[in-house]
Amino acid sequence: MSSTSTAKPRFDWTQAEVKALFDLPFMDLMFRAQTIHRENFAPNQVQVSTLLSIKTGACPEDCKYCPQSGHYNTELEKEKLMEVEKVLAEAALAKEKGASRFCMGAAWKHPSEKDFPYVLEMIKGVKSLGLESCVTLGTLNDEQAKRLSDVGLDYYNHNLDTSAEFYDSIITTRTYQDRLDTLSRVRGSGIKLCCGGIMGMGEEQKDRVGLLRQLSHMQPHPESVPINMLVKVEGTPMENVEDLDTFEFIRTIAVARILMPKSHVRLSAGRQEMNEQTQALCFMAGANSIFYGEKLLTTGNPEADKDMALFANLGIQPEQREAHSDEAVAEAIAAQAVKQEESKLFYEASV
Numbered sequence: 001m002s003s004t005s006t007a008k009p010r011f012d013w014t015q016a017e018v019k020a021l022f023d024l025p026f027m028d029l030m031f032r033a034q035t036i037h038r039e040n041f042a043p044n045q046v047q048v049s050t051l052l053s054i055k056t057g058a059c060p061e062d063c064k065y066c067p068q069s070g071h072y073n074t075e076l077e078k079e080k081l082m083e084v085e086k087v088l089a090e091a092a093l094a095k096e097k098g099a100s101r102f103c104m105g106a107a108w109k110h111p112s113e114k115d116f117p118y119v120l121e122m123i124k125g126v127k128s129l130g131l132e133s134c135v136t137l138g139t140l141n142d143e144q145a146k147r148l149s150d151v152g153l154d155y156y157n158h159n160l161d162t163s164a165e166f167y168d169s170i171i172t173t174r175t176y177q178d179r180l181d182t183l184s185r186v187r188g189s190g191i192k193l194c195c196g197g198i199m200g201m202g203e204e205q206k207d208r209v210g211l212l213r214q215l216s217h218m219q220p221h222p223e224s225v226p227i228n229m230l231v232k233v234e235g236t237p238m239e240n241v242e243d244l245d246t247f248e249f250i251r252t253i254a255v256a257r258i259l260m261p262k263s264h265v266r267l268s269a270g271r272q273e274m275n276e277q278t279q280a281l282c283f284m285a286g287a288n289s290i291f292y293g294e295k296l297l298t299t300g301n302p303e304a305d306k307d308m309a310l311f312a313n314l315g316i317q318p319e320q321r322e323a324h325s326d327e328a329v330a331e332a333i334a335a336q337a338v339k340q341e342e343s344k345l346f347y348e349a350s351v
């Protein structure tokens with residue numbers, strides 16, 4: 001990966017400056033984002049993470065977009081905390097398929113003292129497989145952040161979701177400040193941050209501007225910035241919310257890239273609903289991380305083979321943490337490219 005840019009990241013973007021980026025002609029915005037992307041990253045590499053739900057459903061929080069909230073009836077099957085061995089078996093499988101980071105999500109308001117030691121074991125196990133570790137467990141206190149840091153957790157995911165102004169329309173069981181407090185505890189304990197938001201929840205552009213501005217004011221910027229497109233799930237209050245224009249979503253990615261030039265911008269939830277051309281434009285706008293695998297917490301994710309076929313088609317390589325695993329992934333991509341060539345007609349028909 002190259003890191004040749006001499007331009008220093010800024011932490012003082014104003015709302016008007018961010019809005020002006022959104023207002024650029026689409027091609028100008030894309031060109032600017034892609035130029036900044038190339039100054040900071042290998043242009044044809046995308047980081048691949050796998051996400052596993054280690055504790056599903058019955059969450060006491062009321063996030064209006066989430067099928068795991070206990071406040072809504074989404075007929076989601078609830079599960080207790082997974083056994084450590086099962087989680088590690090999934091992590092080994094993810095590594096085999098080319099993931100460099102393994103993310104574990106638990107539907108909790110905050111982790112309980114009873115469950116926490118098991119999560120620490122999971123993190124240690126994932127790291128011993130040579131994978132980067134990431135967890136999302138809800139609100140943390142100082143001691144929990146320190147214990148996660150002590151076992152070597154690489155990333156903590158804690159999204160701000162939207163602007164401070166729109167937040168109360170989405171969640172009432174916690175505040176924006178609660179989120180900022182956990183984020184600063186995590187940062188203070190030396191763990192890297194994964195923090196982003198969800199687009200298409202009925203927010204206005206000023207809320208997308210506000211979210212990105214807020215993220216860009218964090219010093220340093222979150223290392224990983226997931227930009228999600230709402231997945232509308234039946235039974236949640238957002239099942240019928242109006243679709244966000246796809247170009248506006250791509251613009252959001254491009255602006256995130258410009259504001260946070262050295263962060264991995266992750267094209268995250270909602271990717272399954274996007275065609276390959278939209279995904280390609282998201283990569284062009286500076287997205288350089290995806291979730292890969294069959295499930296994204298509780299909503300579907302494009303099948304792994306389809307992702308590899310898209311990577312092969314676009315000449316993208318998965319970014320690798322360890323050099324020695326490059327070979328296996330390169331082989332997988334090459335095999336996929338051959339398969340794709342052989343069945344081109346069928347492949348194109350299925351897009």
Ligand code: SF4
Nearest residue numbers: 059061063066069107
């Ligand atoms: S998004 Fe997380 S905190 Fe909110 S309801 Fe879903 S699982 Fe709970």
